[in-house]
Amino acid sequence: MSILDNRAALKAEIDKVAEVAGYLWTKGWAERNGGNITVNITQWVDDAMRALPAISEPRPIGTVLPRLAGCWFYCKGTQKRMRDLARDPMANGSVIRILPDCAHYEIVADAPVAPTSELPSHLSVHNYLLAKGSPYRASLHTHPIELVALTHSKKWLEKDAATRMLWSMIPETKAFCPRGLGMVPYMLPSSVELADATIKAIDGDYDVVMWEKHGVFAVDTDIMSAFDQVDVLNKAAQIYLSARGMGFEPDGMTDAQMQELSDVFGLPK
Ligand code: 2HA
Numbered sequence: 720m721s722i723l724d725n726r727a728a729l730k731a732e733i734d735k736v737a738e739v740a741g742y743l744w745t746k747g748w749a750e751r752n753g754g755n756i757t758v759n760i761t762q763w764v765d766d767a768m769r770a771l772p773a774i775s776e777p778r779p780i781g782t783v784l785p786r787l788a789g790c791w792f793y794c795k796g797t798q799k800r801m802r803d804l805a806r807d808p809m810a811n812g813s814v815i816r817i818l819p820d821c822a823h824y825e826i827v828a829d830a831p832v833a834p835t836s837e838l839p840s841h842l843s844v845h846n847y848l849l850a851k852g853s854p855y856r857a858s859l860h861t862h863p864i865e866l867v868a869l870t871h872s873k874k875w876l877e878k879d880a881a882t883r884m885l886w887s888m889i890p891e892t893k894a895f896c897p898r899g900l901g902m903v904p905y906m907l908p909s910s911v912e913l914a915d916a917t918i919k920a921i922d923g924d925y926d927v928v929m930w931e932k933h934g935v936f937a938v939d940t941d942i943m944s945a946f947d948q949v950d951v952l953n954k955a956a957q958i959y960l961s962a963r964g965m966g967f968e969p970d971g972m973t974d975a976q977m978q979e980l981s982d983v984f985g986l987p988k
């Protein structure tokens with residue numbers, strides 16, 4: 720028995736999570752337990768689900784998130800591997816609900832898998848998105864090799880330096896990642912400071928934010944779209960690094976070509 724039985728819409732969302740987890744592993748972005756996924760699934764919760772008893776005691780989130788009362792999330796489990804989640808999302812993650820005090824959650828299904836250690840930061844981002852009226856319901860943290868490599872140079876940590884370079888590698892990059900790539904300086908993984916800096920960057924109108932020397936944090940309407948944005952950006956970084964590996968600095972599209980692309984596709988400047 721699974722909470723996904725006879726819930727086709729909810730199952731479709733969790734199937735996307737499993738599919739993305741498989742891509743993360745295949746791409747080499749998810750070593751060991753690396754990376755996290757959380758999805759706000761509240762819109763697919765029905766009355767029968769709401770009536771289900773919890774299978775854990777109430778546990779503190781570690782922070783108070785006023786917008787999340789009564790919200791439900793699918794969360795990757797702490798210490799769980801993406802490659803295992805790809806095969807069995809409900810044994811390597813769980814469905815939780817936030818209690819009315821906005822400070823505790825309980826696990827509802829399928830198994831008592833404790834959610835990601837990054838739960839406070841992921842839930843803080845979801846709280847922010849709801850407060851802003853954003854349609855985004857999924858957040859993804861992963862370790863894309865070439866994008867992380869870029870953050871080992873001061874040059875690419877300057878505001879929008881990496882964005883401009885990546886956009887100019889191949890026209891699709893700006894078309895499919897029109898807000899570019901935010902940069903958050905190195906901070907301790909799982910820290911409140913990192914969560915706060917991430918929200919500030921997302922508020923600065925980025926969907927995808929780099930954590931210096933660590934990984935990427937992306938938000939979008941669903942997990943597949945969040946993955947697509949990271950995939951497109953990392954592809955551009957691979958093209959840059961391939962050119963460098965061939966011994967030259969790539970020219971990049973010209974400013975006039977970028978301008979034409981923005982005009983024709985109605986992209987932000
Ligand atoms: O949870 O990647 O940064 C695994 C991570 C944390």
Ligand code: ZN
Binds near residue numbers: 753860861862908934
């Ligand atoms: Zn990480």
